Amino acid sequence: MGAMDQAKHKAEEITGKVKEKAGEIMGDRNKQQEGQADQAKGNMKQAGDKLKGAAEDAKDAFRG
Secondary structure (H helix, E strand, O other): OOHHHHHHHHHHHHHHHHHHHHHHHHOOHHHHHHHHHHHHHHHHHHHHHHHHHHHHHHHHHHHO
């Protein structure tokens, strides 16, 4: 798990927020929904990153 992947996942979440807000301002419901979906994907990927990090920490602690 690299810092670059973490940055990409955070960027995906932020892009989703921007897209959702743009859709809200323009009255474009599809754009809002796309933004919400992008946010959800970014959040899920970030959760996966955290899980991988926790698993690596646990593995390192077990090995001592």
